[in-house]
Amino acid sequence: MDKINLKDLTLEELQDYIINLGEPKFRALQIYKWIYSGVRNFEEMTNISKTLRDKLKSNTTIGNLAINKKFISTLDGTRRYLIQLSDNNYIESVLMKYKHGYSICISSQVGCAMGCKFCASTKNGKIRNLSAGEIIDQIITVERDVGERISNVVMMGVGEPLDNFDNIVKFIKNVNNPNGLNIGQRHITISTCGIVERIYELADLNFQITLAISLHATNDETRNDIMPVNKKYNILKLLEACKYYVNKTGRRITFEYTLINKKNDYTQNAEELSNLLKGILCHVNLIPVNSVYGTGFVPGSERNIREFQNILEKNGIPATVRREMGSDISAACGQLRSQI
Template sequence: MDNILNFTLEELQNWMKDNNESAFRAKQVVSWIYKEIWDFNLMKNIPGELKEKLSKSFYIGIPKVIEKFESKIDGTKKLLLGFKDGNLIETVIMKYKHGNSICISTQVGCRMGCKFCASTIEGRVRNLTAGEILSQILVAQKLIGERISNVVLMGSGEPLDNYDDVLKFLELVNAEYGLNIGQRHITLSTCGIVPKIYDLADKGLSITLAISLHAFSDEKRKEIMPIANKYSIKEILDACKYYIEKTKRRITFEYSLVKDVNDSIEDAKSLGKLLSGLLCHVNLIPVNEIKENSFKRSSEKTINNFENTLKNLGVEVTVRREMGSDINAACGQLRRSYIELSSNN
């Protein structure tokens, strides 16, 4: 059986024709799904015979909410979601003045090995399908009873390591017949898989590309990000320049500040020099402390000094506002603690 959420409207129309059904039925079925009716038998204007065909060929792959936490500080919600094969992922819903944002996963686990991230500790289990990526938004909207307006592909997994399904997800989430979330409201975060950045640039999308940089030199980057052993910063920046040229979109560089590792004034000056003249924005992220490593968060004074140094060098920069700090909202922490607890019982 196939997860119907993986199908575009056109693909479902073709399935209808192949199964001796009218193509317009596809739009009816899709309409029900986006109205949060996730049982074919409850779709009122669908004939009984078609309901039987649908039930034999498809399932509606909505994950179960295994655990839910809500921040008492800012209302951020973190969900542990379970798929029918038993795999778990995390999704975070953040409420801002400009609307609801969601941080979604693209893989179960991750194989990139970044030392500051809990998602990657046990590697990648499998990729998520386009429909499974989409389903996180459907679950979130039903839970909060409000529309999600901004999407960040920055949860568990490396989106460009699941390139084809992520591209199809972008098509599905942007479709007028579905959630109709504009590409300019979508951010894709990557640790820098250079060939895929070029491929993505050639698609001419309007999404925001975010690069997890976290260091100004290859030597420093290799200490915390294994991907740096494959692609140099120069290669990444060349790919970014190509992306900017092709899309006319500003790039975001994410920089996690780690005490005594990459947070000195000299680090800031070197980073500013590296990014000088590039159409970009730096997002400074006070590192999330996890028990699996010794990384410590930089002091507020160090963070402010780093930010001001970049500003003085003409680099656009902001410090990311912490969301859900009291519920371990950093990716990977909830899934990992749940698995550890389950294995000990």
């Protein structure tokens, strides 16, 4: 029988489990605090009886991840991690340092089924979902490596988060728990290519996270070509869901728009994007495309990128150009994993 990963459990689920072991409920909170303090084995849980530690060792695991490879940028200190899972699959996490603290980009799946043409994560398809424990353990593993607290989490790594919905919801609850990592919901960003029914479900949960929508096109023809998900959830359906999300949560949405030279970066596209987003509480994050091997996509000139941004802002749409970090270590998610 497979052992239970304790990081896969919410505090309430852990309490039920501990009671079923014949132990008092308060032990669950002690254990919960230990696993999120970064302990790697049960012997470190010094205020837990040996009897209970033995029960836990027999039936559960703390679910530690292993760093297989690590690269540190000489340009800005960005750290790129290839992380090995217990079944010998691999995911990637990227740590970035800003003036306000550390931010980590984490993965939600092993591979991805969405098939976006400009993304390295989807090259070999989806192998499986990550559990809630494997998702949160990326943060714990990297915090242990750098010896610093991580204050911001961005789920834009390998995988489509809303295709792993239940584990993402459990992850948000655990990462936000004051007895766990205690990272505020407003410091968590979840990115999706646009699985519409899940956006509605997420809105109804009324989390105060930031939702980032990978839009990347201003018409269905272009989006169908570069993002197959659009054939099921077209731009109109997606934006209707986004409006519902804003009205339900009061949270501003970030629209991610990857600029691909002579594909979606014309001034006409900037005008079309302005019209699409008019009236939606939002911000646009412009991303010069990564030159991923085999895609044929390249970024446009700095001048064209800035012109695109200026048109959006002239039309009342706040827009920024994403700062490229870790360019000397191919920090864009999926590029390292695809090499192995």
